[in-house]
Amino acid sequence: MALGGAVSIGAMTAIQARINGVLGVRIDDGILAGLISFSVGLVVLLVFTIALPSARAGAGRLWRGIRSRTIPTWMLLGGACGALTVSTQGVTAGVLGVSLFTVGVVAGQTLHGLVLDRIGFGPAGVVAVTPGRVLGGVFALAAVGVSLGGDVLADTPLWLLLLPFAAGVGIAWQSATNGRLAQRVQSPMTATLMSFITGTLVLCVAAGVSVAVRGLPQALPLEPWLYLGGLLGFVYILLGAAIVAHTGVLLLGLGSVLGQLVASVVIDLLWPAAAGPALWQLIGMVFVAVASVVVAMPWRRRQR
Secondary structure (H helix, E strand, C coil): CHHHHHHHHHHHHHHHHHHHHHHHHHHCCHHHHHHHHHHHHHHHHHHHHHHCHHHHHHHHHHHHHHHHCCCCHHHHCHHHHHHHHHHHHHHHHHHHCHHHHHHHHHHHHHHHHHHHHHHCCCCCCCCCCCHHHHHHHHHHHHHHHHHCCCCHHHHCCHHHHHHHHHHHHHHHHHHHHHHHHHHHHCCHHHHHHHHHHHHHHHHHHHHHHHHHHHCCCCCCCCCHHHHCHHHHHHHHHHHHHHHHHHHHHHHHHHHHHHHHHHHHHHHHHHCCCCCCCCHHHHHHHHHHHHHHHHHHCCCCCCCC
């Protein structure tokens, strides 16, 4: 069930990437698109927190922990990486296509997830580096290699490929940090709320700088679906904070990789972007991603 949740997180991430990417292209400002996305998610979270008694209790424990300094500052900063993710979506996904954006995220998420599990940073504690987990990471990186074949590197600026990699590193760290905070305050909803508060504050500063340099967009798009990215972010960050203790950071990342790649291939086939991998590369990415999850799963041995 936890792995199924990880796959659904990946699918929602891919859909959010296309939504925020299109919004960023339409208003010609990926950072401002990220702020809009985070603001929508924050409003939804505030409504749920006020309405649900368990969420209000978790918010109270969070506030008391911050005042007494029993909750360390780094546990409150997961949203900063979420801000990086949505900004990167707004800047790159609308140009590269969701598939090419996703494979950059895969590389960063896989490598950093393996490291975070080994040092015990996530709520699951130290997770052994088994041959299957290493092989799963190798397969996931092979998916990146397949996607970058042909003329992709020649036609795409290097910085556009490095930004998704940085976002993947941030996603792995955010999952572990939010999971630790959810354990401390006994509420994944509260950890998600803190993540959105931090991310919104970071994006307010970044968007202020962007607007001061480039100016405000002429007009915001009127299509309602362009503003649903924050709602998806609310759902998958909450789900990630709830299940990371059961999966570990790497397996959560690999499961979401599977969901991201499958969903991104479908999106790019139905709605191609200006750049992106060819069909044979998309198919190769999916097969390699499936292999990466299968070999990394903690299969139980049958009792004799």
